[in-house]
Amino acid sequence: MDTTAARERALDAAERLFYGRGVQAVGMDDVRAASGVSLKRLYQLFPAKERLVEAYLERRDIRWRGRLAAYVAERGDPEERLLAVFDWLEEWFGEDGFRGCAWINAHGELGASSARVTAQARAHQRAFRAYLAGLVADAGRPAALAGALFLLAEGAIVAAGTAGSTEPAREARETARLLLGAAGAG
Amino acid sequence: MDTTAARERALDAAERLFYGRGVQAVGMDDVRAASGVSLKRLYQLFPAKERLVEAYLERRDIRWRGRLAAYVAERGDPEERLLAVFDWLEEWFGEDGFRGCAWINAHGELGASSARVTAQARAHQRAFRAYLAGLVADAGRPAALAGALFLLAEGAIVAAGTAGSTEPAREARETARLLLGAAGAG
DNA sequence: TTGACTGGAGAACGACCGTTCTCTAGATTA
DNA sequence: TAATCTAGAGAACGGTCGTTCTCCAGTCAA
Structure with a gap:
């Protein structure tokens, strides 16, 4: 799984979980489990949870519109x-x-x-x-x-x-x- | 401080904090510190945080309208x-x-x-x-x-x-x- | 004064969370 | 083959949170 694919999978899972349950109710380990992207890789792609939330909102905005x-x-x-x-x-x-x-x-x-x-x-x-x-x-x-x-x-x-x-x-x-x-x- | 006063003080603090920062970002101990109502009493008045949130929303609705x-x-x-x-x-x-x-x-x-x-x-x-x-x-x-x-x-x-x-x-x-x-x- | 009760302060408990670290297995290169 | 690198699994760490418990000071009845 290359970097782009890992990023997309992480964002897919983040979007589903964050939107469905609320951001604070979802842990980074939930994103890992739902995406299959390891914690190590998640933190390489997004150096903090806040960045993952930001990227989720940004991608969703483009797709939604x-x-x-x-x-x-x-x-x-x-x-x-x-x-x-x-x-x-x-x-x-x-x-x-x-x-x-x-x-x-x-x-x-x-x-x-x-x-x-x-x-x-x-x-x-x-x-x-x-x-x-x-x-x-x-x-x-x-x-x-x-x-x-x-x-x-x-x-x-x-x-x-x-x-x-x-x-x-x-x-x-x-x-x-x-x-x-x-x-x-x- | 009688029960009614403690309840009002707790709800005053809860409303200010929950509305201002979001519910999950506020701990019961924050409510205690802001209200002066001890944790023991808070849990006598509201047997769980969810009940405090519920009471906050209910009272705010009446006041707002x-x-x-x-x-x-x-x-x-x-x-x-x-x-x-x-x-x-x-x-x-x-x-x-x-x-x-x-x-x-x-x-x-x-x-x-x-x-x-x-x-x-x-x-x-x-x-x-x-x-x-x-x-x-x-x-x-x-x-x-x-x-x-x-x-x-x-x-x-x-x-x-x-x-x-x-x-x-x-x-x-x-x-x-x-x-x-x-x-x-x- | 004694005993029983109340309420507060704050420690304690168990769970979880964001983040980092360790260890290991496999791939790659020389 | 030996050396090096990468990535994953999952433990570990420090902190926080909801909730409960302990301990103690104060109060009131007898």
Whole structure:
């Protein structure tokens, strides 16, 4: 197993465990057992647990936004693409093991003591918001709409995460539709 | 110090520490040191840390909604009361030590292993939503508007929590105003 | 004064956790 | 083959945590 493969396996296990149970509830030895990557190698790849958490959040951000963008890009109409964001959220909420927003959860747990975790959470929110801003611009809508959609999406994610329901996605979508219908919308 | 006073002091310290640093980052001995309530007494009042966390979330829910309702009740117009929710959020976000939603944070940290924490998080969201539904009904607006305002508020809370800014409150307020302006709004 | 009870301070206990170290087996190179 | 390097398994280390226990000072009843 070369370095790249070990790193990927470690991050696969870290993501599954950290997201599913919370970061502090998972020990480095749990990551070792789940990944098959020895402790020695884990610490060569990530010199401290905090670095593994950081790398987990960073990779998840890229993948998460990639999945969302791929789903949305399939819609032809720019306005439909805006609403497709919430369709994708609904699919995501229905997946096994969905437990809300990984960055908010990690920030709530470690943000007070880890600048790296805080930075990852902020970067994720900024990137998601920027992505929405792009969709809004493509649809020729006022820039302020992006903030509204961002808040609706984040609200839906946390509401679904604690309630264990996909319904918030539909509520958010319906609200977004209403905002698009409102004259000018912004 | 009688039982009631010891309980209040313990909960005061628990709330400050758990909310400020995260639950797992705070030991029972930290609560003892911050409250002046001995470990023996802490365990008489709360037979396990999980019960202290539960009581902290429960009391905070009552106080949080009480503060919100008191602020909102000062506005005469039912429609103004709806928007006042977001004014209060903005004040809250600006307070020292604001760190997002206590229930989402606790749920992200412990929800996977503690049914009591999950129950508290769900109860809080249900109660907040029901409160908003009451305001919406008082304003003679369609019930579906409550869901939209709830998502906007939750989104603003988590966005402000990670970004460390009060701006999301204004964004959410402006979006709410737009929704109120939209014909029928629901 | 004696005895019984209460509560606090803090030690103790067992478990775990992040991190490092030891030991060994296998691969690689000369 | 001999020497060197790598990596894994898992023990070890120092620290912390939730929880319980010990010991003692103070209080109150008789």
